[in-house]
Amino acid sequence: MARFNAVDVVLWGLRIGVVAVVVVGTIGTLLHNRYTAAQWFDFVVFGLTIGSIYAQIALGYTMVYGVLRLINFAHGDIVMTGAFAGYFVATPLDRSGFLNSHPVLGMSAILAVAIVTSTSIAVLTERIAYRPFRRVVGLAPLICAIGVSFFLEQTFRGMFGSAVKSYPSPDWQRATFQLLGFNVPRVDVLVIGLALVFMAGLYLIVQRTRMGTAMRAVAEDGEAAALMGIDVNKVVVFTFVLGGTMAGIAGVFYAFVYKQVYFFMGFTPGIKAFGAAVLGGIGNIPGAMLGGFFLGMVESVGPTLFLDGIGIPAPYQLRDLIAFTLLIMVLIFRPQGLLGERMARKRA
Amino acid sequence: MRRAILIGLAFGAGAVHLAVVGVLLMLHQRMIIVDTLTLGQAVLLLIAGGAGAMAGRPLTGLIAGATAAVPIAVLTAVMSVVPLQSIFIALSPDLFGMLTLGQGLAAGIGILIGGGAIAGMLGAGWRISPFVVRRAIGPGAIAVLIAGVFQELIQLMLQQYEGPVGEFRDFLYTWEGLSPQGGITIFIIVAIASEVLGSILRRRAARIAAHDHRRERMVWAGFALLALVLLPAVAGSYVGQVLMLVGLYILMGMGLNLEVGLAGLLDLGFVAFFAVGAYTTALLTADSSHALAHLSYWEAMPIAVALSIMVGVLFGLPVLGVRGDYLAVATMGLGEIVRVIVQSDFAAPLLGGAQGILQIPKPRLGNFVLGNPVSLFYLTLVASAVAAFVAWRLENSRLGRAWMALRDDEDVAQALGINLVRSKLLAYGLGAAFAGLAGSIFATMLTSVYPSSFQLLISINVLALIIVGGMGSLPGVVLGSIALIGLPELLREFGEYRYLFYGAVLIVMMRLRPEGLWPSDVRQRELHAADETLALDAGADAVPAQTR
Numbered sequence: 036m037a038r039f040n041a042v043d044v045v046l047w048g049l050r051i052g053v054v055a056v057v058v059v060g061t062i063g064t065l066l067h068n069r070y071t072a073a074q075w076f077d078f079v080v081f082g083l084t085i086g087s088i089y090a091q092i093a094l095g096y097t098m099v100y101g102v103l104r105l106i107n108f109a110h111g112d113i114v115m116t117g118a119f120a121g122y123f124v125a126t127p128l129d130r131s132g133f134l135n136s137h138p139v140l141g142m143s144a145i146l147a148v149a150i151v152t153s154t155s156i157a158v159l160t161e162r163i164a165y166r167p168f169r170r171v172v173g174l175a176p177l178i179c180a181i182g183v184s185f186f187l188e189q190t191f192r193g194m195f196g197s198a199v200k201s202y203p204s205p206d207w208q209r210a211t212f213q214l215l216g217f218n219v220p221r222v223d224v225l226v227i228g229l230a231l232v233f234m235a236g237l238y239l240i241v242q243r244t245r246m247g248t249a250m251r252a253v254a255e256d257g258e259a260a261a262l263m264g265i266d267v268n269k270v271v272v273f274t275f276v277l278g279g280t281m282a283g284i285a286g287v288f289y290a291f292v293y294k295q296v297y298f299f300m301g302f303t304p305g306i307k308a309f310g311a312a313v314l315g316g317i318g319n320i321p322g323a324m325l326g327g328f329f330l331g332m333v334e335s336v337g338p339t340l341f342l343d344g345i346g347i348p349a350p351y352q353l354r355d356l357i358a359f360t361l362l363i364m365v366l367i368f369r370p371q372g373l374l375g376e377r378m379a380r381k382r383a
Numbered sequence: 384m385r386r387a388i389l390i391g392l393a394f395g396a397g398a399v400h401l402a403v404v405g406v407l408l409m410l411h412q413r414m415i416i417v418d419t420l421t422l423g424q425a426v427l428l429l430i431a432g433g434a435g436a437m438a439g440r441p442l443t444g445l446i447a448g449a450t451a452a453v454p455i456a457v458l459t460a461v462m463s464v465v466p467l468q469s470i471f472i473a474l475s476p477d478l479f480g481m482l483t484l485g486q487g488l489a490a491g492i493g494i495l496i497g498g499g500a501i502a503g504m505l506g507a508g509w510r511i512s513p514f515v516v517r518r519a520i521g522p523g524a525i526a527v528l529i530a531g532v533f534q535e536l537i538q539l540m541l542q543q544y545e546g547p548v549g550e551f552r553d554f555l556y557t558w559e560g561l562s563p564q565g566g567i568t569i570f571i572i573v574a575i576a577s578e579v580l581g582s583i584l585r586r587r588a589a590r591i592a593a594h595d596h597r598r599e600r601m602v603w604a605g606f607a608l609l610a611l612v613l614l615p616a617v618a619g620s621y622v623g624q625v626l627m628l629v630g631l632y633i634l635m636g637m638g639l640n641l642e643v644g645l646a647g648l649l650d651l652g653f654v655a656f657f658a659v660g661a662y663t664t665a666l667l668t669a670d671s672s673h674a675l676a677h678l679s680y681w682e683a684m685p686i687a688v689a690l691s692i693m694v695g696v697l698f699g700l701p702v703l704g705v706r707g708d709y710l711a712v713a714t715m716g717l718g719e720i721v722r723v724i725v726q727s728d729f730a731a732p733l734l735g736g737a738q739g740i741l742q743i744p745k746p747r748l749g750n751f752v753l754g755n756p757v758s759l760f761y762l763t764l765v766a767s768a769v770a771a772f773v774a775w776r777l778e779n780s781r782l783g784r785a786w787m788a789l790r791d792d793e794d795v796a797q798a799l800g801i802n803l804v805r806s807k808l809l810a811y812g813l814g815a816a817f818a819g820l821a822g823s824i825f826a827t828m829l830t831s832v833y834p835s836s837f838q839l840l841i842s843i844n845v846l847a848l849i850i851v852g853g854m855g856s857l858p859g860v861v862l863g864s865i866a867l868i869g870l871p872e873l874l875r876e877f878g879e880y881r882y883l884f885y886g887a888v889l890i891v892m893m894r895l896r897p898e899g900l901w902p903s904d905v906r907q908r909e910l911h912a913a914d915e916t917l918a919l920d921a922g923a924d925a926v927p928a929q930t931r
Binding site: 042045046049105106123163164167168174175176177178179181182183184185186187188189190192193194195196306309310313347349352353355356359360362363366367370 | 400403404405406470471472473643647649700701702703704705707708709711712713715716717719720723724726727728729804843846850879880882883885886887888889890893894897
């Protein structure tokens with residue numbers, strides 16, 4: 036047992052180290068007091084904005100995992116397809132001035148096209164690449180999903196080129212609001228507000244509709260659900276439709292926030308959102324939303340709060356480091372997530 | 384009939400994908416036979432032929448082939464009406480010209496569908512034709528393909544010779560590529576050779592016992608390996624460069640093979656070990672301000688490998704308890720963390736930040752500098768040979784068997800007294816050693832290291848090649864590296880589409896041949912046993928796997 040103790044020592048060291056960095060960094064930053072209240076407010080608003088996007092992406096991971104026990108590695112790329120589809124609507128609308136004169140109609144058109152595209156691609160990948168692996172255990176499904184991810188990325192690269200395209204940014208999005216005496220960018224308010232509306236809608240669909248009930252039944256126990264007369268294939272397709280819809284919306288929002296699209300853009304938010312889904316307890320829908328917001332917050336506030344205080348130069352560069360560290364810590368120490376995993380069966 | 388149309392449409396969708404993504408036009412720029420046939424046209428014909436072969440009989444094949452041409456004909460028609468190039472950059476007038484053979488829309492569509500129908504019929508005919516015919520035509524066509532596609536390299540190689548060889552070259556090739564007469568000659572020669580050799584081999588194969596086949600295969604593999612070893616010396620530095628890259632990936636592939644193939648630990652952060660090897664070598668040998676020491680390459684390499692092992696173990700420690708797909712994501716996160724740190728200003732004083740470390744000297748042996756790619760290739764070769772020996776001995780050792788037990792069922796393995804912690808950490812450490820060695824050679828090859836060389840894509844490359852070759856199989860690693868690293872490198876313009884191809888390969892391999900092209904014996908037995916039980920418990924509702 037001596038060896039196991041050695042491993043435990045390392046793991047405890049890791050925990051203590053991370054906590055120490057967080058505590059020392061926070062105290063240091065707060066003592067230095069180099070940032071104004073407005074700056075902190077900006078960090079928080081940005082954290083909520085990006086967090087609401089992560090939450091939407093995380094929903095796709097969590098629902099698919101709940102139903103299929105599969106990490107849909109290509110989900111981040113589904114987000115990218117939505118962003119691209121939105122781009123090809125948003126650009127002409129912006130050029131003709133329509134997006135500025137009719138913001139509601141314009142945004143609806145962009146979101147509609149993005150949702151249709153990402154949903155069809157999500158359903159197509161399920162049919163072609165995931166369905167044959169329904170009964171296969173082991174690494175094959177995950178490897179296939181990695182293949183799908185690369186295939187989608189490179190297809191979009193081939194179709195639309197590898198250059199970064201700048202997303203239109205209409206005037207009404209760039210304007211700011213006054214809130215509690217701070218300036219809040221309108222695009223952030225729009226993204227957070229719409230994301231909350233869409234997520235509430237999704238939650239209602241899953242909780243209240245017949246199809247949502249069927250989906251929860253399959254997530255609970257697929258075989259029993261099938262015996263009760265639930266068409267599992269239909270449920271799976273429905274799950275991918277819901278996930279694809281959320282991904283399409285998230286893609287458009289992500290592109291509006293960062294003002295650009297390119298073929299590899301889905302990868303990093305995809306991985307992070309997976310982390311958020313695990314953080315909230317994979318298979319758990321409110322958990323995924325919470326995890327997304329939490330991750331966005333940590334990522335936005337963290338570099339300044341934790342790292343600036345211990346004297347690390349340019350902490351903003353290490354934003355992804357914080358997100359990935361959080362991801363790994365969750366996978367190692369609390370794979371069942373904060374709210375607990377809604378799965379009886381142990382993962383193998 | 385309906386099935387033929389469905390097959391045709393599926394293949395046609397594939398063809399449209401290739402066209403929209405830009406692969407088709409890229410392949411069109413490669414001639415197989417000058418002014419007669421391009422690689423792009425050959426691929427279109429192959430798609431129609433494949434649809435025909437899947438459909439079965441010549442008549443249904445004809446229908447499937449013609450249907451396969453329909454989607455692309457529709458695309459052509461749409462292209463002539465709507466200027467799509469402003470959105471889809473690949474749908475250029477050049478592509479239109481290629482698809483219609485420059486004959487205009489109506490005639491072009493006729494050619495496409497007619498060609499598809501003929502190719503489909505031939506494809507179906509191929510399936511029902513006798514073995515003797517296939518044995519002649521198959522290798523002949525492949526030989527023409529190779530001779531045409533790699534004409535530049537072959538011409539360059541043949542250029543060194545005068546006399547009859549030179550005259551023969553002039554007969555086969557024009558300045559631009561393979562001439563029609565050359566194509567026909569090569570086809571006939573190879574077809575006859577295949578016929579003669581094939582019948583001899585078959586007669587022999589009938590005589591020798593079944594268990595000798597394995598030895599036979601080994602002998603052939605040995606010959607292929609010998610050719611590979613001698614090739615750079617004959618073919619010059621470009622081929623040397625490519626083969627050296629292949630060698631590095633073989634090294635890494637063998638390392639990841641220990642982790643994924645034997646121990647079942649899917650590690651997507653593998654590139655971190657490669658980076659450790661490269662950066663250690665750079666820091667210890669470079670002639671720059673970042674250098675910590677000025678050792679010779681031979682002193683730095685063992686240190687680099689040792690450090691990689693340490694990092695591997697450190698990497699493995701926290702994720703010991705993480706299983707399956709969570710492990711894949713966790714290791715990927717670790718790999719990304721390493722890259723983010725190396726790239727940041729935080730670590731820049733030590734590691735050079737985004738600018739990297741320059742001026743790494745080439746290794747020397749006495750007064751001889753291993754400066755050119757060919758000599759570095761031989762260094763890689765020696766390293767790979769040593770590593771292959773180690774990997775081979777490991778595979779059949781107590782530890783190797785422990786790994787395989789671990790891969791198949793962790794809980795049972797532990798119950799049988801296998802020390803999980805020790806076996807897992809050894810898998811990470813030894814796998815990392817191989818990658819560190821590859822990284823060390825990589826650093827002296829480039830004479831500089833940058834963080835951008837150590838992307839996640841490298842891990843995916845290595846994963847793809849061991850999957851194509853066959854997980855847990857050493858010859859598979861070699862085969863996979865040649866197919867996935869060497870071939871795209873030789874077809875230079877292909878580089879851009881390499882990852883598209885990798886993605887497709889991962890999906891197709893997982894669906895059709897999860898054991899890889901050259902599977903290890905154990906693995907093959909397992910997978911096929913698994914197939915049988917799967918088919919049994921899937922029962923009546925089992926849908927036959929659909930191939931695309």
